[in-house]
Amino acid sequence: MKSSGMALVLFACAVFCVLIGCRREDRILQQTPPDNVTLDTVQVSGLNPGANPLPAQSVPNMYQESAYAVSEGQRLYEQYNCVGCHAHGGGGMGPALMDDQWIYGSEPANIFATIMQGRPNGMPSFRNRIPEFQVWEIAAYVRSMSGLLPKDVSPSRTDEMNVKPSEASTPRQAPTGITGAPGARK
Secondary structure (H helix, E strand, O other): OHHHHHHHHHHHHHHHHHHHHOOOOOOOOOOOOOOOOHHHHOOOOOOOOOOOOOOOOOOOOOOOOOHHHHHHHHHHHHHOOOHHHHOOOOOOOOOOOOOOEEOOOOOHHHHHHHHHHOOOOOOOOOOOOOOHHHHHHHHHHHHHHOOOOOOOOOOOOOOOOOOOOOHHHOOOOOOEEOOOOOOOOO
16 A cells, blocks of 8 residues: 555656756747847947947847747748859858858847848848848758757758758857957958
């Protein structure tokens, strides 16, 4: 009788642990995008008036912390034909996205501004063509390509990519480049 009561307690503890452990994240399918104010305050170069650097942006991390949002960004990256210029992150007509070289900054707000506003010499503006929440998902996926996101939210590599390990296996790299760079551009 005593052993059956102990088995029941152990079974209840196991069920409780499974129920708690299986909830990794909330999947919000229609996420509300952050405010549009980040478009006009993103620092895109090291130049600014005065000697003081611009304050850091406060962009919510809900897209970078969600495996669902990052995998949606991967799907959208293919569907909006980002692969046409950037290949699968290795570069082509556009710059590579899977290395540590960032021309306009590696922060989510910088990538968002690049997609929405475009950049000289090739990057078109996608403002009013792609919904903002999808741009944030694409920006999160682009950051995962160079290992800037945690491994548990980074998607696995698609079948056509055999050149580089998957985003989940990419070692964390410190971004370099013109803005926000810990080191000089190579």
